[in-house]
Amino acid sequence: MTDEPPPSLRSALLVLGCPQVPVQTSIALYLINKLKKSAMVPVVAGNKAANTLLIVADPDRHYLGEVMDLDRAVAMITDKKREFDRCFVFIHNDAGISYAATMGAISTAKIFCLVYGEHYDDLVKQIDFPCTIIPAKAVHNPLPLKKALDEVSPWAA
Amino acid sequence: MGCVESMNYEILMRDGSFKECRDYIRQHFKENIDVQPGFKIFDVHLIGIPPIAIGLDRDFIVFPYTKPCHGTFLLRVEDTKEAARLRSLKK
Numbered sequence: 300m301t302d303e304p305p306p307s308l309r310s311a312l313l314v315l316g317c318p319q320v321p322v323q324t325s326i327a328l329y330l331i332n333k334l335k336k337s338a339m340v341p342v343v344a345g346n347k348a349a350n351t352l353l354i355v356a357d358p359d360r361h362y363l364g365e366v367m368d369l370d371r372a373v374a375m376i377t378d379k380k381r382e383f384d385r386c387f388v389f390i391h392n393d394a395g396i397s398y399a400a401t402m403g404a405i406s407t408a409k410i411f412c413l414v415y416g417e418h419y420d421d422l423v424k425q426i427d428f429p430c431t432i433i434p435a436k437a438v439h440n441p442l443p444l445k446k447a448l449d450e451v452s453p454w455a456a
Numbered sequence: 457m458g459c460v461e462s463m464n465y466e467i468l469m470r471d472g473s474f475k476e477c478r479d480y481i482r483q484h485f486k487e488n489i490d491v492q493p494g495f496k497i498f499d500v501h502l503i504g505i506p507p508i509a510i511g512l513d514r515d516f517i518v519f520p521y522t523k524p525c526h527g528t529f530l531l532r533v534e535d536t537k538e539a540a541r542l543r544s545l546k547k
Contacts, residue, residue: 315524316524317524317525319525345524346523346524346525348525349524369524370500370501373494373501373503374501376494377494377496377501392527393473393474393527393528394474394503394522394523394524394525394526394527394528395524396474396505397474397503397504397505397522397528398503398522398524400493400504400505400506401493401494401503401504404492404493404494404506405492405493405494428505
């Protein structure tokens, strides 16, 4: 038996984009599962539609933990009331780039940008802030983005 | 959306990229300031790629407002106190 306290769990924030591209909800649940298996506490932040898609898909909360409004998450991080070890930003449009850059500026978390959708390559070219980019041409089929995510394995230590 | 929804705002640009909004402010408002993401204006924490430009024109404030599904809007809001507060940041 040891007197050392248990190490505190690491946390990860998933910043959801507009849910109009179908792969987002699927990959978010996949990522949450991987993070939990790696002893990380995932927290989801999105707008009402993006959050509701996840909540309805996981009614017994097998995967989902805390879910919060995206504006509230930005406010809490900016005001230093919350912080996370990792931050995964879902990007398929210009707004997604803006949210990722914001997270990079206000948070000390390690930033991962999941860039997908029809024009993912154009979006990747716009990312000039420190982060790990996980790109894939994925719209309806989540497998290309899952493969890209698996190759980076951001849930690993 | 916070209190922005209840404001009497004018939309100067919609469906633009964040960079287009920043360029518009710098080109059309001689008086402008740069702030960092998360900067609070009214009760809104600004979203964007640093630096974020805010334009000032008398008592009018022009700033980018980003939502995940609708991109970045350029809003123009009249507020004497907030304009004065922003001007004081330049000193």
